[in-house]
Amino acid sequence: xxxxxxxxxxxxxxxxxxxxAVSCTVxxxxxxxxxxxxxxxxxxxxxxxxxxxxxxxxxxxxxxxGHYKKAGVTPGYTLVEFSFAExxxxxxxxxxxxVEGFNVGEKVNVxxxxxxxxxxxxxxxxxxxxxxxxxxxxxxxxxxxxVGGSSDPSRVFKGTRMAGRKGSANIxxxxxxxxxxxxxxxxxxxxxxxxxxxxxxxxxISSKK
Numbered sequence: 001x002x003x004x005x006x007x008x009x010x011x012x013x014x015x016x017x018x019x020x021a022v023s024c025t026v027x028x029x030x031x032x033x034x035x036x037x038x039x040x041x042x043x044x045x046x047x048x049x050x051x052x053x054x055x056x057x058x059x060x061x062x063x064x065x066g067h068y069k070k071a072g073v074t075p076g077y078t079l080v081e082f083s084f085a086e087x088x089x090x091x092x093x094x095x096x097x098x099v100e101g102f103n104v105g106e107k108v109n110v111x112x113x114x115x116x117x118x119x120x121x122x123x124x125x126x127x128x129x130x131x132x133x134x135x136x137x138x139x140x141x142x143x144x145x146x147v148g149g150s151s152d153p154s155r156v157f158k159g160t161r162m163a164g165r166k167g168s169a170n171i172x173x174x175x176x177x178x179x180x181x182x183x184x185x186x187x188x189x190x191x192x193x194x195x196x197x198x199x200x201x202x203x204x205i206s207s208k209k
Contacts (some may be wrong), residue, residue, distance in 0.1 A: 002101030003086040003205040004029045005052045006188065008112070010198045014179060014189065017066050024179050027110075029204060030186035032097040033073040038081070046084050049067050050097055051076030052201065078201055086205050100183050102206070107175045112195035112202035113168060122165035128161075144146070171195035 006029035015019050017166035051153055053076045057065055060075040068075045072094045087097070102108070122128040131140030140142040144163065148156040180189040194202055 002088060002098050003029045003203065004099060004101070004188075004200075005032050005050055005080050006030075006102075006202050006204055007052065008194060008196055008198055008200050008202055009187075011193060012189075016179075019161070022179060022183045022191055023193070024189045024191055025044065025196070027188045027190065027202065027204065028093050028186055029099045029188050033071070034091050034095045035077070035079065036092055037091070038091060042146040044201055045113045048084070048087055048091060049081050051079050053077040065072065072124070072207055080201075080203060082203070082205070085203050088206075097197060098183060099181055099186055099188050100205075102178055102181055102188060104133040104178055104181055105205040106178045108190065109172055109174045109176060110154060110176055110194040110202050111170065112193045113173045115167050115197050117167035119164065121163045123162060125163065125166045 006027040009028050011023060011025050014024050016022055030052075031054060032050050032052055034048050036049045038045060038047045038049065040046055042205040046111075051068070051073065054074040055077055057068075057075055065075065091097070117124075121142055123130050123142045127142060128142075130142050131137060131145060133141055138139070144161075147160055147162065173192070174189045176192050176194070178188060179191050181187075182189075188204065190204075196202060
């Protein structure tokens, strides 16, 4: 088992041993470094804090500059946390986490934030069928219809599906197969699609299955 932080590069098509075209997603996973180890007696839980990438020091805020300097690593673009069980190895502050911990054919779970779609109606957001156009109801085609009771209970129930913001949600895609690992380029290629737009950050964690 292993875990790493990556950046979605985009999708492509590769061919397997049977010369079948396979839709894949390319993820740049590294360089990643452990910047902090959190313990139950101090922070209340056990976790490794991992940074992604390397950037100029002046591009990072002063408090973060001190945080990275204390860890002895180059400032990164973002920070995430992994549990001890997810990384499944003994690490110290400053250790590098690489794609070499993953193997071709291994199943992984990919966690990311889906694309934001803005404000959407119920037809687009929840696949409602809409209303009828008959009998002069020309403005009811994409309307939600009734949303609550009358005098009893005189309110709309919590959780009623209505128009609102669509997307920008935490999504986990489970049991994706690793198609290719390229340690020299810090790249992992997985079969299928993963959440989020290109250049968004994702967590790759080995599946327990």
